Amino acid sequence: MTEPARRKPGTPCWVSLMVRSLDVTQEFYGALFGWRFRPGPQQLGLRVRGLLGDREVAGIGQLPADRDLPPAWTTYLASDDADETAEAIRSGGGTVAVGPIQAGDAGRLAICSDPTGAVFGIWQAGAHPGTAVAGAPGTPAWYELLTQETEAVGKFYKTVFGFELDPLVSADQDLVTLRVGDRPVASLHGAGSALPRDRGAHWMTWFEVADTDEAARRVTGLGGQVLRPPRDDAAGRTATVADPEGAVFTIVRSAGR
Template identity: 70%
Template sequence: MTEAAIRRTPGTPCWVSLMVHGLAATEEFYGALFGWDFHPGPQQLGPYVRGTLDGKEIAGIGQLPPDRHLPIAWTTYLATDDADTTADTIRSRGGTVGVGPLDAAEAGRMAIASDPTGAVFGIWQAAAHVGTAVAGAHGTPVWNELITRETSTVGKFYEALFDYDVEPVVSADFDFLTLRLEGRPVASLHGVGRALARDRGAHWMTYFEVDDTDAAARLVSELGGHVLQSPRESANGRLATVADPEGAVFTIVRSADH
């Protein structure tokens, strides 16, 4: 595969990862829920594995040091051609770079940042590792959405980072932006106003495709996780918001086009 074939347009969500305290237990949970197998990944920041389906990489899970008490949450990574330049832009536009930029062995170069509202995200400059290698199957990331208080200001931040075309939903009571690259929707920003949970603040939400939302939600509970919002119909399919046993929140969805 040529470099041109695997390059992802800057700003495209390309990977998701999770840092937890109990790596083995977390592998067991996601392995049972999504059918992932696990293989070692770069160890610069500690023990780290990549979840795979049929040998193709889907997502990363790392282990936090025992003395680190950070929020347990899935992190969305956005593709970049130059992690250092993007990190400089993040800082100049009012965001914060908390980790990196640093090399992840031969896999690529990355940084962990937060936007001006505090929502954490990653940037990934691919080398050997190009990101999530499967789309559309059970257990694969299908969408990423920023949940924030309001979209107008933070939308300008993301526009400054990448060459997004921003498509607003015009409504008196609905604050929603779709981010497009080369005419294709790649992510969204959802302003929820006072409904934003104080204990979480602004955050990126990962949506994982499932074959059966109701069955997957029941399995989450059986495996020690929690169903935060029961399965419900939406314009994009049947979805539920759930959390794993350590509290990492994500959405499961059977897409409307399945």
């Protein structure tokens, strides 16, 4: 279990989930990942932070009653200047839907979407640098943008965040790894016609688990759904699941663990 240093711009640094019922959601993720919860930050409305031990892993907030939005996990990318990054997003053809706004002394954030409509956040860290632990079961393990094709959207993320793009040369896969320096931090997956029409382009959070098959069974027992059963691939053993409110995420026992 390691605690990452402060993130360089573009590095995924936090994940959050907006839901209709905080109680149901806390019960689900607490049982699935062993998280416990504490309130905060209240400047952003009713929300909690999920903890492993005493280390923060993710945020969960309650959707306002008048917002009919589908629950979904949001990936936040680190920024040294949220206002400057927000302007670069607009200039690059993306949209800034919320902010930038101050979250007390924790930091400054904005909720944005890329030119394909995939939603993500930007986070300028203050007292809260982001996810405080990596590698252990129950922590974010990887971040993947599922989109129709990677070429145009890859240029957007490279321009805004300075990523190095590392495409997989393959006749049957459209996959690009995003690197910050020499470090791979996320990927773009061009799904073509296989992209779910009901969701469109979206960022997917992967969470580490000790046993993918057992965790998938637990998801079902806790009121969630298994959307793609466990299978082995280059990343490890993965399954795509949804929580009781329908928020989709991937569970993985990473290769080499």
